Amino acid sequence: MTDHSGRSAYLPDPAPHGAPYTGAAGPRTEVLVTGLGETTALGGDVAGTWNAMLRGESGVVRLDDEPWAKDLPPQIGGRAKVDPGEGLAPQRRRRLSRTAQLAVTAASEAWRDAGLEGAALQPGRVAVAVSAGLGDMQTMIDGWEAFRIRGWRRVPPLTVSMSMGNAAAAAVALQVGARAGVHATVNACSSGTQALALAAGLIRSGEADVVVAGGAEAPLHPLVLASFAAMRALSTRVDDPAAAHRPFDAERDGMVLGEGSGVLVLESGEHARRRGARIYAELAGVGVSSDAFHMVQPHPDGEGTAAAIRASLRDAGVAPEEVGHLNANGTATLPGDAAEVRAVREVFGDAVRGPVLSANKSMTGHSLGAAGAIESIATVLALHHGVVPPTRNLARLDDAFAVDVAHGTPRKLAAEDMVAVKNSAGFGGHNVALTFRGVPR
Structure with a gap:
């Protein structure tokens, strides 16, 4: 259920801008989350995506409108709910790849959400770190087809700048005027x-x-889908798209690809407090x-996963038993889920003592380089609202997995x-784990 603002009516709204952050400052610079933005197969913004997650909806659909889909085994995917080009001026839309369009759409929302639109900032103190696992496949292949069929003079002049791995990050930096550095890490699905x-x-x-940090990806290209299908990593449940991606389920048979972007605004504690920023959580x-x-x-x-989680907890000064929720990678592949569960059990122990797990890919599909950022937003909101979205399509937990996975309905988190x-x-x-600490509710 949502109110007119798009937020869940049965959940508390975020504190308004200017609400003080009462968390204790650590011995080093705090890194605080002050803005969120995303566009996914579930929704064109944070509120739309979050509420759809709470309802356990799926954004995975048949790609019947694509002329190549009928010739490929994977005919399903998580297409962005809202076309990211809709909110862009025509000239800008033509000069940005779909990956970059997704990135700037999410970054624009995050920037506004942080209250930074029109704010007096020092450009030399603003940086960008936005990643993509693939860059933009469509732009490069379109350029190649133009060259092959019509000759080099007909190759679009922006083919390289639109398809390069840092294109999304550069577009976001231009958008926010960042001059403290632009970074684009390429670490596959952990980008x-x-x-x-x-x-x-x-x-x-x-x-x-x-x-301004996060990831964007537009992987619904026939070459990408064919490659994942050839390695037998994709679900074959094409007749029931919404039920295809089944993390931790006994009958899981692979992932579903999805496009999207997630962007967070991170600030130092001093900077955020000085301007009276609303705080979602601490990274x-x-x-x-x-x-x-x-x-x-x-x-x-x-x-490797266990080592990354342990390192993250040590870095945060947190004991395993203090963790109430773990947002899982949850690829729904046989080896991937098995390895992740072993790592979780190794770090946290049995299901009775361990954190409640949630796997958002069951609803959005796997957005590759964007997935970790999209799911980090869900992790932050779980702490902020005190509720964990359910994992979709978990009919029967794999018999070998002794972990607690939220499914069916949202799971409330205790105040502590x-x-x-x-x-x-x-x-x-590549393994990456992030530990977030919530603001007291």
């Missing part, structure tokens, strides 16, 4: 989470006061590790459950 980790480092080191801990095991398979024991972890893992063995 967006890695961007947030990098952003936290920029603030802690004193290189920036404000960092208190960062943990990064690498498996060095296989290009596309996680370490079967989840060693003020710590949550976001876990991500990507091809190449």
Whole structure:
């Protein structure tokens, strides 16, 4: 149920801008979340996506309107609920790839949400860290087709600048006037989470006061889908798209790809308080590790994931038993979910003592480089509102998984459950974990 603002009517609204943050300052620079923006298969903004998550909806659909879909095994995907180009001027839309369009749409919302639109900021103290796992496949292939069929003179002049891996980050930097550096980490499916980790480092080191950080991806291209299908990583439940992505379920058979973007505004505690910013949460801990095991398979024991989570908790000064919620990677692949559960059990123990898990990809699909940022927003909102969205399509938990997964209906968090972890893992063995600390409710 939502009110006229689009927010859940049965959940408290965020505190207004200017509400004081009462959390205790740590011995180092605090990294605070002050703005959120996203566009996903569930909604064109944060409120739309969040409320759809709470309702357990699915944004996965058949791609019947794509001429190539009928010739491919994966005929389903999570297409953005709202076309990101709709809110852009025609000339700007033509000069941005779909990935960059998704990024600037989310960044614009996050910037407004943080109360920074029109604010007197020092551009030299504002940075950007926005990532994509693939860049933009469509733009590069369109350029190649133009060259192959019509010759080099007909290649669009912006083919390279639109398809390069840092195109989304550069577009966001132009949008907000950031001059303290533009960064674009490429770490496969953990790219967006890695961007947030990098952003936290920029603030802690004193290189920036404000960092616009997150990820964007537009992977619904036939070449990308065909590649994932060839490695047997995608669900074959094309006749029931909404039920296809089944994290931790006994009958899971692979992931579903989805497009989207998630962007967060991070600020130093001093900067945020000085301007009276509304605080969603603190990004208190960062943990990064690498498996060095296989290009596309996680370490079967989840060693790298466990190491990243432990490092994140140490960085935050948090004990495992203090964590009330873990936003899982939840790819719904057989080895991926198994390795993640082993890591969670290794760090937190059994389901009785461990945090409640949630897997948002069951509703949005897997947005690759954007997934970690989109799911970090869900993690922050879970702390902010005191409720964990359900995991969709969990009919029967895998018999080997002794973990507590929220499903069916949202799960309320106790008032003392003020710590949550976001876990991500990507091809190449990239593991990133973020620990968020909530503002007292």
